[in-house]
Amino acid sequence: MARQHKTSKTRSPKKRKNRPARPDGTEKVRANDHILINEFLFRRGETSLGAEIISFLTDHEGERFRSVELARKMGYGESRQLPGFWYVLHKLQEDGVIDKDSDRCYGWAGFEADTYEEHLIEGPHFPQPGKERYKVDQTYSGKLTTHPNGYGFVDVEGFDDDIFIGAEMLGEALHLDEVEVLVTKVPETYVSRQSPHQRCEGLVVNVVSRKLTTIVGTLHRENRRFLLKPDQRKILPEIHIPLRASKKAKAGDKVLVGDLEFLKTGGIQAKVIEILGAAGESQVEVSAIARGLGIDETFDTELLNFAENIREEITDADLEDRLDIRDKVVFTIDPVDAKDFDDALSIEKLSKGNYRVGVHIADVSHYVPEGSALDKEAHKRATSVYLVDRVIPMLPSRLSEKVCSLNPGVDRMAFSVFFNITESGEVKKYEFHKTVIHSKRRFTYEDVQQILDAGKGDYLEELQVLESLSKTLRVQRMESGGLDFETEEVRFRLGSKGEPIEVIKKERLDSHRLIEEFMLLANRTVAAYLTAKFALNEKMPHPVIYRVHGAPQMERVTVLANFVRKIGFELKLDRKGKESATVSSKSLRELLQKVHGTNVEFLVNELVLRSMSKAVYSPSNDGHFGLGFEHYTHFTSPIRRYPDLIVHRLLFEYEGARKKRKKISPERISAITGMLGSVCQISNEREKIATEAERESIKLKQVEYMSAHLGNTYAGVITGATEYGIYVRMVDFAIEGLVHMRNLKDDYYEYDESTYSLVGKRKKRKLQIGQRLKVKVHEVDMTRRTIDLTLE
Secondary structure (H helix, E strand, O other): OOOOOOOOOOOOOOOEOOEOEOOOOOEOOOOOHHHHHHHHHHHHOHHHHHHHHHHHHHHOOOOOEOHHHHHHHOOOOOOOOHHHHHHHHHHHHHOOOEEEOOOOOEEEOOOOOOOHHHHHHOOOOOOOOOOEOOOOOOEEEEEEEEOOOOOEEEEOOOEOOOEEEOHHHOOOOOOOOEEEEEEEEOOOOOOOOOOHHHOEEEEEEEEEEOOOOOEEEEEEEEOOEEEEEEOOOOOOOOEEEEHHHOOOOOOOEEEEEEEEEEOOOOOEEEEEEEEEEEOOOHHHHHHHHHHHOOOOOOOOHHHHHHHHOOOOOOOHHHHOOOEEOOOOOEEEEEOOOOOOOOEEEEEEEOHHHOEEEEEEEEOHHHOOOOOOHHHHHHHHHOEOEEEOOEEEOOOOHHHHHHHOOOOEOOEEEEEEEEEEEOOOOOEEEEEEEEEEEEEOEEEEHHHHHHHHHHOOOOOHHHHHHHHHHHHHHHHHHHHOOOOOOOOOOEEEEEOOOOOEEEEEEOOOOHHHHHHHHHHHHHHHHHHHHHHHHHHOOOOOOOOOOEEEEOOOOHHHHHHHHHHHHHOOOOOOOEEOOOOOEEOOHHHHHHHHHHHOOOOOHHHHHHHHHHHOOOOEEEOOOOOEOOOOEOOOOOOOOOOOEHHHHHHHHHHHHHHHHHHOOOOOOHHHHHHHHHHHHHHHHHHHHHHHHHHHHHHHHHHHHHHHHHHOOOOOEEEEEEEEEEOOEEEEEEOOOOEEEEEEHHHOOOOOEEEEOOOOEEEEOOOOOEEEOOOEEEEEEEEEEOOOOEEEEEEO
């Protein structure tokens, strides 16, 4: 067995003649205890008692209690109170709010990150330099994030820590609300973010604005109403739905509720807006992820009708001022399951060993007029969302999969960038043209790789030249500061009901890199041209939208450097003082090269990625650290990304005015400037949501897949060690699970922070990052989407 927390001394409860105590310290519930439970909960209140239990256990962090002892310490030791107390206690444990160990002792569950990378990187040390500190009795405004255990944290911009809000201090505030909080306590020192008692504390005094307007969950019948168990476990208040507002839903249905009414009792009354289906069904659960994050899978009838009326055929009028290259060899290279084709390539041989490479991008702007209802909807959605079993498009499918998509064998409108490029990868000249193309072949990445490996197949010569040029471009990009990450990704083969039948690790092929390099070249070229010709116009600077990526954050770089040193690698830092350090792309690239091929390669790649800032859209050109580019934007995916559509419009409008020697009016420049601010803000928000939805859908399918393989043994690699257990990645599936301390039965293990390992107290066995071992799938929690493993 394993030691995780101090176990408080317990005394066996006195036996009573009419109710013998059980060996585990709990008491047997008699047949009529439901009467006592109802009576007790009516007087005390389930929600109130739950908050009281959580508060007590967090105040006694690190201690463990048998259920009878806990009830006695909290003042509920009378025989008539115990059944009701146990009912609430067991419900909290089943929901994962509190923890019960193998000795049947209860305690605060604490923090367990979904992945080791989150555990390591997402918890910076305090105080952070250059940040403000809170003052007692001062009021601050910020965003509330609640925890399933009943408490919350308020993040205030510009400050070095969150403010801890105890369960009883939340008031009527809800997860993600904008709130005003009164600071009641500021500790003298910060040690870590793991414990609420090392944090500033406060009291919510006002809800400024509500973020959540709809909630997804499962209905449970309670007398003449339904209770909703939210999928988002951070939504704490009790939510009830009157039968008249249930839309004829039944218990066990997964639903979307809205019209939230916040009651004085602390609960929420709501009405069913949409019935998604039976909870637990694969397709329903994926829909629930999307709905829960505010992603709409449907389009209004007006928009669908507008899309249906768009003509697919190209007329002579459409060809005016377009370069007709339908006779040229143009082809697409995409994933095997792709439905929308944004980009295509062409290549022609020129004199003196040079080549003319064409990067052809779907001309979505031709079909989506600025300011139209369709444009406004695309602006609102900002991105397509790619879930494990479906695509939720930014544009109606008739546009995204037919009219705009560069499908093979049909004429299509495109916006093209042509490069005159030497064998050594030097771009001698480039041109922008609106074009009409005719794709000759739809390749998958696997098709192209097979042709390149075999040295025979359709358009072999063109593909070989493109591959050679792409490798040259990649070497140049690495030499100029670019980074190349190797991360493990998976896809699923699904059954007829959406259930995962097989997990397939994605392999990064040379054909992927071929497309990647030419897309990067096009994006970089468009950004540099827009900057030089228009953004830096001395008389009237023109607004441009960029894709920017800042250097890694100082505190995260320090955590990363300390971590890799303890597992035998070095990250060279550029010191700027005793407490300040930065890192160059060269140092990061050297680290990635050192770990290549090792058992910790993918872990270190993920940690490097997490240590860096997120790439975002911005009207300011701050460069792209990860790619090593001074100028960068998104031009190559207008079917699925709204900023790309905007870049198409800007390039066409600015170039058109320049060629005609016309000036764009100050009013128009002002309007574009305002529009770009909105586009950047919304696109950044929606991209973050889309990424979360994709990640959650993958996690759902991983857990669902492993639930069908309970008891099976697999090869694994330790990817993390913490005070609560070790994370192990099963190598066949790239799926990570947790071997909890309580499931390490062969010894008493202690966490050694100096080596990021667990060490057995008696046998001295060390469980260390990078170590290979066998694990058995012990337990799967579909609600929490966690996988518990044991060692073999």
